[in-house]
Amino acid sequence: MPTVKAERAARTRQKILLAAAEVFDEVGYERASVTRIVERAGLTLGALYFHFGSKQGLAEALMNAQPATIEPHLESSGLQRLVDITLVWADRMQRDPILRAGVRLAVEQGSHGMNDATSFEEWRALMRSHLDVARADGELRESVSPERVARFVVGACTGMQTYSHLTTKRADLMERVSDMWQLLLPGVAAEAVVHDIQTNPERIPVAEL
């Protein structure tokens, strides 16, 4: 059972993450100051350095918090689970500032001298695990490599959100993810299941939102 102290530390950490996500979103990483972040959080610089070490440590924590935030409350497995994860992700990108900041920092990190593929590799491993289930269940075409599909979907989702952000502030991201699966499933899914996989954004229940 977590102690009161541990719970308070976790809340403090989360407050700093949220404030940092908002400030990075408003002014970009380079111009975000740690002072502004702790003021927003109503905390001290000491708390920020205790939990994250530095502004870069904070950025790394945000980047690497992504996959953990996506757990669709849907009964699905294999290919359908993979589709559901990407749809929930697309929806959350519009309403979860911590997820949004994590993705944006991961994509833009080159411009602030970072080079950390961890969050991409974690997404790939998560997707790979569901594709391995799909393979075991006979859901994949024989010729398809779960590893290459996972790698491709992570890259494609990354770029779709960059493009969608610039044109519609991500309002069309779920539609783009749904389009991706409609284009991709005939080349990925076995004929027996290709028409069973649901790709419409409406399948994500309101409770997720």
Next chain:
Amino acid sequence: MPTVKAERAARTRQKILLAAAEVFDEVGYERASVTRIVERAGLTLGALYFHFGSKQGLAEALMNAQPATIEPHLESSGLQRLVDITLVWADRMQRDPILRAGVRLAVEQGSHGMNDATSFEEWRALMRSHLDVARADGELRESVSPERVARFVVGACTGMQTYSHLTTKRADLMERVSDMWQLLLPGVAAEAVVHDIQTNPERIPVAEL
């Protein structure tokens, strides 16, 4: 016929673009100074401001120079042309600093307060034009929308290069593009042509390189 003066102006402009591409690549946009760029180019600040107005103007010129640099010297049309453009692009990303800087600035622009989708929309329009040819030639599946395929491919290529850059400095980008087409063609191409489209990186002749 361009005058000697116009030719010199074009050469000066190109020298500044190349120097800026290199400096942005080394230190990122925020930390790149115009002084460093003109020193690298062996030119004056006056020349930079005359041609581009500002550092941001230079960044916009680099972002929007992308599609014009990709013209595969291959006899192909329709879907094969689209595949060829993406393969040549993937190859050039490793060796053309102006293209690389343009793509990187377009992806990372959010971190320096820019919000310009022009280069994405130009790529989309270019791809759309070849998909319209593909449709007219009966190369596309009935259910496929050329517009949505174009939009998806632009987003997917954007994200693949971000991910590939972080893990292999883009050494595997051509392989990733080839993978994309192998996954995507069954959902995009009509059955009559799906096995005729070549997606192997080796089809890009050495003369392109």
